[in-house]
Amino acid sequence: MAAALVIVASLCGVRAVRGQTFLILAAGAEPGAGPGVPPDSSVFTPAHRSFLDAVKEYFGIQSTPVQPIAFTHKIHLQNGLQCTNCHAGVTQGPNAGYPSITFCMACHQAIAADKPEIKKLTAYAANGQEPPWQRVYWFYPTAHVRFQHAPHIRNDIACEQCHGDLAQQTVAVKTKNLNMNFCLTCHKAKGVSVDCMTCHY
Ligand code: HEC
Ligand code: HEC
């Protein structure tokens, strides 16, 4: 049944493909394929792993990330570290970046080495792995947003304006909804380009 539909779809041409994909998905959901498992087809790749993912994206829902280590911004900022010590990319280009585990271990080889969270960190280091930090601020790829840190930092826009006060956070928490209106309000106020292509590709 699925194979027949693939042939029908390919005969119907590009414009019909979207509708046909749904039929093939339904056909694929026969015995064997569990809920949300896309049909085994290299031609029709559904954009979402599951129907739930598609619904979440439609409503712009992002789940709260769970970090591999209970990192704390508060304590490190109290100990005099600066944002740019750990997120060195902000002044140079699009991405802020994350500190390497080598940087963490320069202190934690000795500091708090007996604490459970630091033991987890040490274990990653021993395996030559970076902790798999989960993204907190991000856009769905379908929004095609292009963001760059460097021009904002050069113009003295504080991290806090977009990320809230990290000195009050342990792991980073999404305190601001960086939606299009948020970006546009400031761009308009500061006379920065609001051309669609400034932020979209
Ligand atoms: C004008 C708003 C804005 C300012 C100011 C800003 N950020 Fe961001 N930041 C963002 C957005 C938007 C994203 C998500 C970008 C994406 O997914 O493409 C992000 C992502 C990040 C990330 C994770 C992804 C990455 O880029 O590596 C880190 C870390 C980060 N910001 C740190 C900082 C720090 C530190 C500062 C201050 C020095 C700062 N940001 C200032 C808007 C801002
Ligand atoms: C410049 C030194 C320094 C660097 C670099 C550093 N830390 Fe720390 N870290 C500290 C100090 C000091 C404390 C507080 C220790 C205490 O309370 O006994 C701390 C505390 C912690 C704690 C809390 C431990 C606990 O359970 O009480 C975690 C988790 C942690 N650091 C993770 C990291 C990670 C991950 C990195 C790299 C991204 C990192 N640290 C980089 C100095 C550093």
Ligand code: HEC
């Ligand atoms: C000692 C290193 C360290 C310092 C100093 C530090 N950060 Fe972080 N930051 C991290 C680590 C590790 C993560 C990943 C874990 C998490 O999300 O909290 C992170 C995550 C973030 C994120 C979430 C990135 C994402 O995935 O979207 C933002 C935003 C951020 N930091 C901003 C800041 C700002 C602003 C400052 C200064 C006020 C700062 N950080 C200082 C280590 C640091």
Ligand code: HEC
């Ligand atoms: C608080 C003010 C403010 C906010 C919020 C803000 N911007 Fe900006 N943005 C600026 C300023 C100032 C510049 C620098 C313009 C320059 O250098 O001429 C800039 C520059 C940019 C540039 C580079 C433009 C170029 O010509 O190279 C991009 C891309 C951009 N912003 C995207 C965004 C996006 C996406 C958001 C929302 C996630 C955002 N901005 C939020 C103030 C802001």
Ligand code: HEC
């Ligand atoms: C200053 C930056 C900026 C400018 C300029 C801008 N956008 Fe956006 N736009 C964004 C951001 C950021 C998002 C993502 C918001 C989110 O995910 O909540 C977005 C989302 C969108 C979306 C929704 C996409 C989706 O799938 O969620 C559309 C459509 C859109 N923009 C169209 C436009 C058009 C058309 C223009 C020009 C008239 C424009 N934008 C100018 C920043 C900008």
